[in-house]
Each structure stands twice: as structure tokens, then as C-alpha cells.
Amino acid sequence: MTKAELIEALVERIERLTKKEAELIVNTVLKSIADSLATGDKVELRGFGSFKVKARRAREGRNPKTGDKVSVDAKRVPYFKAGKELRERVNN
């Protein structure tokens, strides 16, 4: 399923919504999650799962093509952990 298909599915479910409105809602939801993570705050969605940010230390890496050493800066990476309900439903 793509974002466009998610928007269509939302319109089918809540018929009074126009496609434009559904699009605005989907984008607002995704943006609010992204913005929360950007401030370092986790997002917990009961029944679905949680998004968190993990800190990665700076490290020495290598260019896999040339084998040259390169320094990889410290960074933060988002990760998702499925909630119990979703984990069980996926594994049905």
C-alpha cells in the first residue's frame, strides 16, 4: 500500500471526507510523528507500536568499494517497535 492508497482507503472509511482533506490529515499525522522524533521525543501509539530515536556514536567506517577509512559522524536514527497487538496480528 502506498500513501495515495492509504488516503483513498481513509476516504472510503469516512465518506464525508474529501480526498484533499484525507490527504491533509494523513500528512499531518506523519509530520507530527516526524517532528516529535526530531525533538527527541518518542511516539507511543497504543495497539500499533512506538517510534523512538536511538543515538549512534561517531565511528570509523570504511568505504566498501575502496577499503579507505572514513569517519562516520555521530547521528540519531529513528526506529520502530511494533506493539503487542500488531506483532501478534502480523504473526497470526
Next chain:
Amino acid sequence: MTKADIVEVVHTRTGFSKKESSEAVESILDILKEVLEQGEKIKLSGFGNFVIRNKEVRKGRNPKTGEEMEISARSVLTFKPSQKLKDHINGS
């Protein structure tokens, strides 16, 4: 951030009532769960992809007792963040 906070953001940014915003957020999560339950992946451009991975049976150990045991085959959900989300979280 919780579901209630996301509903609040949708309400203030879209002008839909809190009740409507809540209904829409719940519907989005329901749709995502139903699609993932079917084993279908979800691609949300600019955000990331949710993918079901099928894991084969493998040997593991009970970390407490050190006893070797079989870990059953299972389907697990993984999230691969988009480059845009990764950049956003690192403030670029």
C-alpha cells in the same frame, strides 16, 4: 507523544473537531494494521516503509539458563525510515 497528542495536532492544523480528528487517526491506524496483517508492505513516501519479514526456524539460547532451544518460524514487522525522515531527525 501519544495518540491523543497527534489528534490534538490534527485538530489544530486542519480545523476538524477533536471527535472527527480522533476518528480519522484511529481509522488510519486501523487501515495500516489491517494491511500489515495481510502481509502486505506499506510505503509512505517521505516517511518510511513498513515491511513484513518472514523468519525461518532457527536455534537460539535461553539467555537465563544457556539452554539451547528452537525459535519457531515467524513473521515480524520492520520499519525502514526514509532518507527524508533520517535527515529531519538529524536536523538537516
